[in-house]
Amino acid sequence: MTIDRDLAKGLSLLAIALFFGLQARFYPLGTLGRAGPGMFPLVISALLFLVGFAIVVRTRIIKGDGLAFKAKNIALVAAGLLSFVLLSEHLNMLVGLVVMVLMTSYAASDFKLSRALALGAVLASVALAMRLGLGVQLPLY
Amino acid sequence: MDILSNLSFGFSHALTLNNLLFCAAGCTIGTLVGLLPGLGPLATISLLLPLTYSLPTDGALIMLAGIYYGAQYGDNVSAITMRMPHASSIIACIDGYEMTLKGKTGLALFTAGISSFIGGTIATIVLASLAPPLSQVALMFGPTEYCALVLLGFLCVSLVTTGSVLDGLSMCLVGVLLGLVGTDVNTGTLRFTMGLPSLYDGIALVSLSLGCFGIAEITKNLDKDQQTSPFRGKIKLMPSWTEFKRIIPSALRGSAAGSLLGLLPGGGPVIAQFAAYAVDKKFSKYRDEIGQGAIEGVAGQAAADEAAARTSFIPLMSIGIPENAVMALMMAAFIINGIKPGPTMIADHPDLFWGLVASMWIGNLFLVVLNVPLVRYWLTVFKIPYSALFPSILFFCCVGTYSVNNSLDDIYTTAFFGVLGYIFFRLSLDPAPLMLGFILGPILEENFRRAMLLSHGSFATFIEHPISGGILGIVALIFAWQMVSGLLARRRQDKGPSDEPRGKLPSAPTAKTYQA
Numbered sequence: 001m002t003i004d005r006d007l008a009k010g011l012s013l014l015a016i017a018l019f020f021g022l023q024a025r026f027y028p029l030g031t032l033g034r035a036g037p038g039m040f041p042l043v044i045s046a047l048l049f050l051v052g053f054a055i056v057v058r059t060r061i062i063k064g065d066g067l068a069f070k071a072k073n074i075a076l077v078a079a080g081l082l083s084f085v086l087l088s089e090h091l092n093m094l095v096g097l098v099v100m101v102l103m104t105s106y107a108a109s110d111f112k113l114s115r116a117l118a119l120g121a122v123l124a125s126v127a128l129a130m131r132l133g134l135g136v137q138l139p140l141y
Numbered sequence: 142m143d144i145l146s147n148l149s150f151g152f153s154h155a156l157t158l159n160n161l162l163f164c165a166a167g168c169t170i171g172t173l174v175g176l177l178p179g180l181g182p183l184a185t186i187s188l189l190l191p192l193t194y195s196l197p198t199d200g201a202l203i204m205l206a207g208i209y210y211g212a213q214y215g216d217n218v219s220a221i222t223m224r225m226p227h228a229s230s231i232i233a234c235i236d237g238y239e240m241t242l243k244g245k246t247g248l249a250l251f252t253a254g255i256s257s258f259i260g261g262t263i264a265t266i267v268l269a270s271l272a273p274p275l276s277q278v279a280l281m282f283g284p285t286e287y288c289a290l291v292l293l294g295f296l297c298v299s300l301v302t303t304g305s306v307l308d309g310l311s312m313c314l315v316g317v318l319l320g321l322v323g324t325d326v327n328t329g330t331l332r333f334t335m336g337l338p339s340l341y342d343g344i345a346l347v348s349l350s351l352g353c354f355g356i357a358e359i360t361k362n363l364d365k366d367q368q369t370s371p372f373r374g375k376i377k378l379m380p381s382w383t384e385f386k387r388i389i390p391s392a393l394r395g396s397a398a399g400s401l402l403g404l405l406p407g408g409g410p411v412i413a414q415f416a417a418y419a420v421d422k423k424f425s426k427y428r429d430e431i432g433q434g435a436i437e438g439v440a441g442q443a444a445a446d447e448a449a450a451r452t453s454f455i456p457l458m459s460i461g462i463p464e465n466a467v468m469a470l471m472m473a474a475f476i477i478n479g480i481k482p483g484p485t486m487i488a489d490h491p492d493l494f495w496g497l498v499a500s501m502w503i504g505n506l507f508l509v510v511l512n513v514p515l516v517r518y519w520l521t522v523f524k525i526p527y528s529a530l531f532p533s534i535l536f537f538c539c540v541g542t543y544s545v546n547n548s549l550d551d552i553y554t555t556a557f558f559g560v561l562g563y564i565f566f567r568l569s570l571d572p573a574p575l576m577l578g579f580i581l582g583p584i585l586e587e588n589f590r591r592a593m594l595l596s597h598g599s600f601a602t603f604i605e606h607p608i609s610g611g612i613l614g615i616v617a618l619i620f621a622w623q624m625v626s627g628l629l630a631r632r633r634q635d636k637g638p639s640d641e642p643r644g645k646l647p648s649a650p651t652a653k654t655y656q657a
Contacts, residue, residue: 009568013311020318020333027330033598037330040586041321048314055307067567073363074563077356077535081556084539085549100539101532107363108528119529123536130540137547138540 006055006064013052021045073107080104093140094124144269151269151495155203155503163200164500167207168507174208175215176522177534183576184358185212186470187350188537191544193478199493201478203500205471206454210501213410213450214257214508217443218516221249223523232414233446236431236438243434247517248380252436253443254513256392260444261505263396264403264451269498271404271452272487276459279484284588284595285603289612290406290462291585296616297407298465298574306623309574312565316578317585319344326583327590339550344558346473348551349579351538352558353565353572359531360563380436387427388440394420395441399448404456409465410449417445451501457482458494462581466573469580 020041030036080103087096098120105116130136154160170192174185189208193201221237233253240249282290299309322333323343334340380388395417402413421441422431431438454471456464461483463469475482480493487494542555562572596602604610 005568009308009570012564012568013315016315016318020321023333027325027332028328031598032593032600033596035590035593037325037328037332040589041318041332044314044317044321044582048311048318051307051311051314055311058307069567070364074360074560077360077363078556078560080532080535081356081539081552081559085552085556089549097536100535104532104535105528107360108526108531110526110528112528115526115529116532119532123533127536127540136540136544138543 003067004059004064005067006059006062008067009064010052010054010056010059013048013055017045017049017052021049076107077104088139093127093138097123097127144266147273147491147495148269148499150491151497151499152503154199154492154496155499159197160200160203160496160500161503163196163204164207164504165507165511167204168211168504168512171208171211171213172215172218172508172512172516173211173519173522175212176219176519177530180212180355180358180534181216182209182212182467183350183470183573184354185215186467186474187347188355188541190347190474190477191541193474194545198478198480199496202475202480202493202497203504205474205478206497206501207504207507209467209471210257210261210447210450210504210508211512213446214254214512217253217257217446218250218520219523221253221439222246222520231411232418232442233439235418236434236436239432239434240436240439245434248384248436249439250516251380251513252388252439254509254516255388256395256440256443257447258505258509259389259392260396260399260446260448261451262502263393264400264448265498265502265505267400267448268451268455268501269495272455272459272494272498275455276484276487279460282460282484282608283606284592285606285609286612287462287588288585288592289603289609289616290460291581291588293612293616294406294462294464294577294581295574296619297405298577299407300619300623301407301409301412301465306620306627308570312570312572312574313578316575316580317582319349319575320579320582321586326587337550339548339554344579345542345545345551345554346470346477346579347545348542348554349558350470350576351542352555352560353562353575355534355538356555356559357562357566357572359534360559361566362527363531384436387436391421391425391437391440392444394424395444395446396448398441399445400452402445403449403452406456406462406464408449409453409467410446413445413449414442417441447505454501458486459484461486462584463577466576469577473580 024038024041024045027038027041028036029038029042032039080100083103084093084096084100087093087099101120101123102116105111105119127138127140131138131140155164170189171185174180174188175182180188186205186208190205193204196204217233217237220231220233222241237249237253240246295310295313296306299306299313318333320343322340324330324341325332331341398417398420399410399413402408402416403410418431418438418441421437422428425431425435425437425441427435427437453464453468456462457468457472461472461481463472472482480486480490538555539552542551543549545551565572565575592602593599603613
């Protein structure tokens with residue numbers, strides 16, 4: 001089953017417009033002459049909603065291409081980044097860094113464990129050098 | 142000769158040992174990082190931005206500018222040798238890569254380098270003579286004019302970068318909304334922070350740009366099959382005299398086209414390259430060879446690229462409105478370093494302005510005398526397999542994000558925008574207008590509110606002011622023309638949009654038909 005890319009695009013834009021527009025209602029609107037913090041976001045969200053709506057309508061006239069989405073690589077990269085932050089926060093950055101390298105390397109088509117480990121070691125020493133040599137404040141250990 | 146005395150004043154600033162070092166460092170690091178596959182100028186600048194935080198202001202600006210044109214040259218190199226373009230070097234992929242296939246990599250690299258120098262020199266003169274008078278004009282601009290200019294910028298960027306006005310505008314608007322996140326400057330209200338303290342000061346610029354341009358691009362490259370380079374490491378840099386003679390006219394044509402197009406809203410290197418290439422295809426003595434690895438095909442676009450990169454500083458520094466995404470990023474970088482670009486910048490900080498202008502030319506010289514001969518050693522970057530390269534880039538993205546505020550939470554934001562940027566790519570939405578919207582959003586809001594305050598809530602103020610009325614008229618015309626022509630074109634042929642919004646490899650036939 002293929003998803004129409006333009007339809008997905010329009011719907012995502014509508015979702016973003018609603019996300020901001022619905023929140024903007026809770027901020028004081030003010031008057032046009034003395035606009036409150038809610039006014040401008042509401043105007044922009046409304047415009048975005050219109051544009052998104054136009055894109056959705058356009059798909060009724062012209063069929064868009066199918067949506068090709070590869071979830072694996074972006075998921076691996078995102079998971080690697082998240083584990084980097086979590087491990088740096090709770091353990092230390094050296095562990096986080098090695099885990100991130102291992103996880104994200106797996107996304108490459110020519111993954112080799114030995115190479116990933118070696119790379120982790122190299123980057124760890126780079127990080128150490130940055131901390132000790134350049135004085136960059138990294139919570140390494 | 143006002144310009145001459147100003148320029149010599151600038152050179153006296155740029156030629157101090159520290160500033161020379163910053164300039165050389167910026168060019169060199171920029172070229173190196175720009176070489177890396179998956180990192181265009183936007184990602185390169187955002188990755189290296191934290192480096193400049195601890196520098197003195199003039200040094201920081203000089204280094205940033207160096208990073209920018211270094212990245213641009215590095216991009217050209219990766220396009221010529223690997224056919225791996227980013228938005229800034231699409232044209233270099235055509236003839237440059239053909240030259241590599243013919244074993245003339247060195248000649249192509251030299252041509253690109255020397256043409257950039259010619260383009261940069263001419264554009265520096267244009268910059269020095271145009272920016273001060275323009276800033277005098279810009280001093281007359283009020284809030285309505287600024288609103289109108291921002292809207293014009295949005296429209297032109299949408300037009301240029303994506304081809305589809307609706308897609309581009311939607312990205313600008315999303316960017317504006319993202320730019321609103323944080324504390325409202327007028328009232329102190331927290332907006333759209335979702336209770337996250339790390340968002341109280343707004344979304345970190347580095348997080349947004351590294352996410353959308355660094356992480357998303359890397360993942361995009363991972364999705365492709367690995368590319369290998371036909372480049373085999375043999376480089377003969379110096380051209381023969383006959384070859385050299387062919388570079389000059391084409392580079393001059395490119396410089397003219399680039400200087401002009403760099404000035405216009407939405408303009409900049411990308412569109413300048415296409416224009417220069419088209420001009421060469423029409424007027425060059427060797428036009429029949431273009432597309433099959435002709436020197437002209439490299440020289441013209443490289444000169445235009447560099448010239449437009451320089452002159453696009455003019456609207457930023459004299460009006461305070463960046464005209465494309467890279468300039469928006471530069472503007473943010475200026476502000477982070479404590480300088481607000483705008484009509485008062487030249488008057489308030491003449492040393493900074495003229496020093497920067499002079500250093501641009503010096504940076505150009507560095508590119509030719511340092512980077513062009515050294516490029517053969519740097520090409521060893523390509524011998525590193527991508528599977529080792531990209532985790533390293535990710536690591537530096539993390540460290541770069543972290544070091545801005547010493548905050549790990551900012552890396553969450555980076556990761557979030559990485560995923561979002563990737564989704565946008567898959568939806569064929571270009572994140573470059575988003576960047577522009579993000580930077581210009583707060584400016585638009587501030588001026589909009591001020592204009593409405595002054596007019597007591599009447600929208601007519603935008604039309605009653607002649608300059609803003611005129612600009613808005615142009616905006617309306619472009620928009621209407623786009624809508625109509627878009628509808629007509631779509632009626633005529635039911636053609637789907639191309640798969641990739643940016644960084645698309647133009648195949649040789651499309652390049653040949655571009656002329657129209």
